[in-house]
Amino acid sequence: xxxxxxxxxxxxxxxxxxxxxxxxxxxxxxxxxxxxxxxxxxxxxxxxxxxxxxxxxxxxxxxxxxxxxxxxxxxxxxxxxxxxxxxxxxxxxxxxxxxxxxxxxxxxxxxxxxxxxxxxxxxxxxxxxxxxxxxxxxxxxxxxxxxxxxxxxxxxxxxxxxxxxxxxxxxxxxxxxxxxxxxxxxxxxxxxxxxxxxxxxxxxxxxxxxxxxxxxxxxxxxxxxxxxxxxxxxxxxxxxxxxxxxxxxxxxxxxxxxxxxxxxxxxxxxxxxxxxxxxxxxxxxxxxxxxxxxxxxxxxxxxxxxxxxxxxx
Amino acid sequence: xxxxxxxxxxxxxxxxxxxxxxxxxxxxxxxxxxxxxxxxxxxxxxxxxxxxxxxxxxxxxxxxxxxxxxxxxxxxxxxxxxxxxxxxxxxxxxxxxxxxxxxxxxxxxxxxxxxxxxxxxxxxxxxxxxxxxxxxxxxxxxxxxxxxxxxxxxxxxxxxxxxxxxxxxxxxxxxxxxxxxxxxxxxxxxxxxxxxxxxxxxxxxxxxxxxxxxxxxxxxxxxxxxxxxxxxxxxxxxxxxxxxxxxxxxxxxxxxxxxxxxxxxxxxxxxxxxxxxxxxxxxxxxxxxxxxxxxxxxxxxxxxxxxxxxxxxxxxxxxxxxxxxxxxxx
Numbered sequence: 001x002x003x004x005x006x007x008x009x010x011x012x013x014x015x016x017x018x019x020x021x022x023x024x025x026x027x028x029x030x031x032x033x034x035x036x037x038x039x040x041x042x043x044x045x046x047x048x049x050x051x052x053x054x055x056x057x058x059x060x061x062x063x064x065x066x067x068x069x070x071x072x073x074x075x076x077x078x079x080x081x082x083x084x085x086x087x088x089x090x091x092x093x094x095x096x097x098x099x100x101x102x103x104x105x106x107x108x109x110x111x112x113x114x115x116x117x118x119x120x121x122x123x124x125x126x127x128x129x130x131x132x133x134x135x136x137x138x139x140x141x142x143x144x145x146x147x148x149x150x151x152x153x154x155x156x157x158x159x160x161x162x163x164x165x166x167x168x169x170x171x172x173x174x175x176x177x178x179x180x181x182x183x184x185x186x187x188x189x190x191x192x193x194x195x196x197x198x199x200x201x202x203x204x205x206x207x208x209x210x211x212x213x214x215x216x217x218x219x220x221x222x223x224x225x226x227x228x229x230x231x232x233x234x235x236x237x238x239x240x241x242x243x244x245x246x247x248x249x250x251x252x253x254x255x256x257x258x259x260x261x262x263x264x265x266x267x268x269x270x271x272x273x274x275x276x277x278x279x280x281x282x283x284x285x286x287x288x289x290x291x292x293x294x295x296x297x298x299x300x301x302x303x304x305x306x307x308x309x310x311x312x313x
Numbered sequence: 314x315x316x317x318x319x320x321x322x323x324x325x326x327x328x329x330x331x332x333x334x335x336x337x338x339x340x341x342x343x344x345x346x347x348x349x350x351x352x353x354x355x356x357x358x359x360x361x362x363x364x365x366x367x368x369x370x371x372x373x374x375x376x377x378x379x380x381x382x383x384x385x386x387x388x389x390x391x392x393x394x395x396x397x398x399x400x401x402x403x404x405x406x407x408x409x410x411x412x413x414x415x416x417x418x419x420x421x422x423x424x425x426x427x428x429x430x431x432x433x434x435x436x437x438x439x440x441x442x443x444x445x446x447x448x449x450x451x452x453x454x455x456x457x458x459x460x461x462x463x464x465x466x467x468x469x470x471x472x473x474x475x476x477x478x479x480x481x482x483x484x485x486x487x488x489x490x491x492x493x494x495x496x497x498x499x500x501x502x503x504x505x506x507x508x509x510x511x512x513x514x515x516x517x518x519x520x521x522x523x524x525x526x527x528x529x530x531x532x533x534x535x536x537x538x539x540x541x542x543x544x545x546x547x548x549x550x551x552x553x554x555x556x557x558x559x560x561x562x563x564x565x566x567x568x569x570x571x572x573x574x575x576x577x578x579x580x581x582x583x584x585x586x587x588x589x590x591x592x593x594x595x596x597x598x599x600x601x602x603x604x605x606x607x608x609x610x611x612x613x614x615x616x617x618x619x620x621x622x623x624x625x626x627x628x629x630x631x632x633x634x635x636x637x638x639x640x641x642x643x
Contacts, residue, residue: 210418216373217413218433218484219406228432229421308468309422 004304005297012293019289020072023282024065032276033057038081068282077286078279080272087283090268095287098264100171101187101253104180109188110195114238117199118231124204132196139193144252148186148259155182165261183260187252191245198241202234209233236307243299250288265291318390319346320524321370321492326384328362328369331377339365341548342384344622347492352518352525354535354556356571357545360592363528366545367496370526371411372401389491407437410485410523414497416478420469426453426480427465430487437488452483456513475506482513489521496528511538532575536560544568547592547603550622553630564631564638566608602633610635 035051036043052058056067071078077087113136120132156164164182168175206212207230215229216222254266261267269284271277304310328340340362347353355363368374370386372393386393389408393401405411413419420429430449434440440448446465453461456479469477478498485493495514499507515538518525527539535542535556542559544552544567552565563569570588590607593599602620605611615634622632629636 210413210415211421213373214413214419214481214484215421217371217405217411219402219404219436220432221402224436233421233423307423309470 001301001304004310005301008297008300012297015293016289019286020069021065023285023289024068026285027278027282028061028064030276030278034081034276034278037276037278072286077283080280081277082275082280087279090280091265091283091287094263094265094268094284096170097167097262098253098257098266100176100180101183101257101262101264102249104171104184105187105191105249108184109191110242112188113192113195114199114231114235116192116196117238118203118226118234120196120200121203121207121230122226124200129200133200136193136196139189139191140197141193142189144186144190144255145259147189148183148256151182151186152259167263179262183256183262186260187249187256190248190252194241194245195238198238199231199234202237203230206230206234232306236303239299239302239306243296246292246295246299249295250291320349320389321347321526322385322387323366323370324385324387326366326369326386327382328365328374329380329382331380338382338548340369343545343548343550344384345543345550345553347524347526349491349524350518350522351541352515352527352539354527354529354539354542355545356529356532356535356542358530358592361545362548363530363545364496367411367494367526367528370494371405371409372396373405403437406433406485406490407488408490409492409494410488410490412478412481412485412493412495412498414500416474416481416501419481420477420484422469425466425468426472430465430480430484433484433487449483449487452487453480455486455517456480456483458483474502475510478502478506478510479513482510482517486517486521486523490523492524492526493518494526494528497530498527499534500529500531507534514538532571544571547599549603549632550630551604551632553622555628558628562627562629564625564627564629564636565604565633566610566635566638567604569638570607610638 033048033052035048035055035057039048039051056064059067075088077091079086080090083090116132116136120129123129152164155161162181163179166179168177168179170176171180203226207226211233212225212229215225220229250266253264254270256262257264257266258270265284265287269281269288272280272284322344323346324344326340326343327338330337330339343362343366345353345355355366357363365374365379369381370388370393374381381394384394388404393404396404420426424432427446427449430452431442431445434445434448435442438445450461450465453464458464458476458479464472464476464480469480472480478501482498485495493514498514499510502510511534514525517523525538527535529535539556541555542553543550544559544565546567552559552563552568554564559568560572563572567588570586573586574588576585588607593603593606599605599619601614601616601618602608602611605615608615618634620632620634622630623636624630625637627637631637
C-alpha cells in the first residue's frame with residue numbers, strides 16, 4: 001500500500017512540472033502587460049518601463065521561468081497585483097471554502113449516485129430504472145450554469161428558502177450549511193448522472209459473473225449477494241470514473257463559485273484572470289492542478305483498497 | 314419420508330426458457346434419483362440440459378427467462394419447487410453444496426478464500442467469526458491445500474486453478490451437505506489435476522457420506538467415479554443404468570455413438586468416430602424421438618412417437634424403440 005502511494009507520488013512529479021510550465025506560459029504569453037496593470041492605466045510609460053525592469057519582464061523567457069521555479073520552490077508565489085497581499089495568503093483564504101464545497105458536494109452526490117445506479121440495476125427495465133436513468137441523463141446533459149441559475153431563481157428568489165450569495169461561515173455552522181447548500185446541490189447534480197449510470201452498468205455486469213452465482217449457491221440473501229458480492233466488485237470502475245470526473249468537478253467549482261459569489265479558489269482564479277492579476281492566476285492554476293493530482297492519488301489508493309489484484313501488481 | 318426413499322428424486326422435471334417469444338425446452342421431462350452416499354453421473358454433450366438440471370435443483374435458474382414448467386424435485390421428502398425462498402436459501406450451501414465448472418471465476422476476487430468460506434459458515438450455522446475461521450482452515454486442510462492457514466488469507470488470484478477448485482470444494486462442503494452437486498468440476502483443469510480432484514471428491518464422500526450428483530460431458534470421469542449414470546440428450550434422458558452395465562452394454566444408439574467417439578489407444582483408426590449431424594435446436598417442436606435425425610436405426614415410428622424410458626432385463630432404462638440392441642450391431 002505504502003509502495004502504491006509512493007509510486008503515484010513519484011509519478012506526479014513530472015505532471016507537476018508540466019503544470020508549472022503551462023501555468024507560467026499561459027500567463028507570460030497572454031496578452032496584457034502586468035507592469036501596466038500594476039502601474040495603473042494613467043501611469044506614464046517611464047514608470048511602466050521601470051516596473052518592467054524591476055520585475056525582470058524584459059529578461060529572456062527561460063530566465064524568467066527559472067526565476068519563477070526558484071521562487072515557487074521557496075514557497076513564494078509573489079504578490080497579487082491588485083490587492084498587494086501575498087498570493088499564498090490569498091490562496092490560503094480561498095482553499096478552505098473550496099474544500100468545504102467539494103466535501104459538501106461529494107458527501108451526498110456519490111452515495112446517492114451509487115444507490116440510484118444499484119437500484120436501477122436491480123430493477124432493470126422497471127419504471128424505477130427508467131426514472132433514475134432519466135434523472136441521470138438530465139444531470140449529465142444540463143450545463144451547470146443553467147442548474148445554478150434555476151436553483152437560484154426557484155429556491156433562492158421565489159421560495160426564499162436558502163441564501164445564494166457568498167459563504168455564511170465554516171461548514172459546521174448553521175449559516176455555513178445554509179449558504180453552501182445551493183452551490184453543493186448544483187455541483188453534485190452534475191456528478192450524480194455519470195456515477196449512477198456507471199454504477200448501473202457495472203452492477204449489471206458483475207451480477208452476471210460466476211462468483212455471484214457461487215454467492216447465491218452459498219445460500220446468501222439476495223440483498224447480501226447484491227451488496228457484498230455485486231456492488232462491492234462493481235465499485236472498482238465507479239471509483240475510476242470518479243477520478244476521471246475530478247476535472248469536471250474542479251471546472252464545475254469554478255462556475256459554481258462564480259455564480260454564487262462563493263469565495264473559493266475557482267472564483268479567485270476567474271477574478272485573477274479577468275483582472276490580469278498574473279501572479280494570483282498562476283497560483284490559482286497551480287492549486288487547481290495540485291487538487292487534481294491529489295484527487296487522482298486518493299482514487300488510486302481507493303482502487304488498491306477495493307481490488308486486491310491491483311496491490312500486488 | 315420413508316427410510317428407503319432416495320435423498321433426491323427428480324420427477325418429470327421441465328425447465329423452459331422464454332426468449333423473444335420462443336420457448337426453449339432446455340429440460341423436458343427428466344427423472345432420476347440419488348441415494349444417500351452414492352454418486353450419480355449425468356452425461357451429455359453441451360446444451361443437453363444437464364447444467365440447467367443442476368441449477369434447477371438449487372433453484373438458481375433465473376426467472377425470467379427461466380420457467381419451471383413442470384415436475385417435482387423432492388429432496389429429503391420436500392418438494393423444492395414448492396418451497397418458500399427463505400427455506401430454499403437455508404438449503405443452498407447448507408444441506409446442498411455446489412461446485413461449478415470454472416474455478417478461475419467462481420470465487421469472488423475481492424475477498425480472501427478464507428473469508429468466502431467463513432461467510433457461508435456464518436450464514437448457515439451462526440458460528441462466531443473466530444470459530445468459523447478455525448473451521449475454514451480445517452476445511453482447507455481437509456481438501457489438502459498445503460499450509461491451509463496461510464492459504465485462507467490468500468486472494469483467489471494468488472492460487473492456481475486446481476487450488477481454487479479445492480477451495481470451491483471446501484466451500485461446498487463447509488456445512489456438511491447431504492448432497493453435493495458438481496457441475497463439470499474438472500473440465501477446466503489439467504488432466505493430472507483432474508485425477509487429483511476426482512480422487513479427493515471420492516475420498517471426501519467416503520468420509521462424510523455425502524451423495525454426489527456429478528454433471529459432466531466426460532465419459533472417463535463418470536466411469537471412474539459414479540455408481541449410476543444418466544445419459545441426457547436434447548433435454549431428455551435417453552438411457553439410465555449402473556456404471557458397469559452402461560459401459561459393458563450401452564443400449565441407446567446415442568450412448569453407443571458416444572462411447573464409440575471416445576478415442577481408444579488400442580484401436581487403429583484413420584479418423585476419430587463422430588455422431589453424424591447435430592443436436593436439434595431447443596425450440597424445435599419434435600414429435601418423435603429427439604435423436605431420430607441422427608440415428609442410423611431411425612424409421613417412421615421413431616419420427617412420429619417419442620419412445621418412453623422403459624426398463625430392460627439388463628438393469629438399463631432406455632428410451633429407444635429398438636432396444637435391446639444387440640451389442641455393436643449399429
